[in-house]
């Protein structure tokens with residue numbers, strides 16, 4: 175952990191110090207994209223982080239102050255893939271005059287399983303949790319860097335160089351996570367989590383998923399869904415299930431009582447948190463270490 179913090183400090187101080195006023199303002203509605211924007215922008219940008227670490231992005235609604243900052247920006251970064259249900263408020267506040275870059279919409283989509291608890295589940299929706307895969311973050315960095323270079327051509331070379339350095343860090347992180355996951359036998363790579371947020375992670379790193387709720391953090395799972403899940407956990411001999419930092423753990427605890435699986439720890443499903451999850455790399459390391467140590 176000390177090593178991680180030390181690296182973070184070095185990166186911070188090695189960034190070019192710019193005394194000039196920022197070239198433009200970025201408003202970010204994603205904790206993960208705030209990091210991407212800051213790393214690519216170096217000293218050239220002012221980034222307003224409107225969704226703060228630890229906030230549940232499914233429940234967040236912009237305040238008048240947030241909307242004022244968004245209106246003042248040259249570009250608004252959102253996760254996309256349908257996560258932000260308040261887009262109309264942004265459009266109203268900005269009069270449609272500020273570019274909105276829905277970064278996730280430039281990445282491949284996985285579909286959510288229709289909510290088991292609903293009698294009329296409707297059409298399947300796109301899973302918005304793309305950032306839980308490092309390869310997706312690498313692609314997202316390219317999308318944001320291209321946009322910044324177009325908006326501010328005078329600093330395009332800096333943005334490309336910063337993005338390239340950040341992508342190299344992400345590639346090294348991806349390799350490190352794969353080495354950790356390789357410690358876990360393949361038949362133990364099953365994730366039971368308290369909402370359906372790890373499909374992109376599972377696809378990238380070879381896990382299968384069973385989730386306790388659908389994607390929204392507001393609905394309670396049905397008794398039928400919970401009892402099916404308990405059967406699956408027993409049958410597959412799952413050693414641990416995982417909570418998420420922004421969710422109520424009540425149902426998860428009922429399941430552990432029924433199955434004998436332990437609570438493997440808390441995962442960051444919805445973006446950056448605090449402490450060791452305050453950076454993207456720290457968040458991913460925390461999640462992978464928690465999963466591998468819990469299931470081993």
Ligand SMILES: [Zn+2]
Pocket residue numbers: 232303369371389443444
């Ligand atoms: Zn989520």
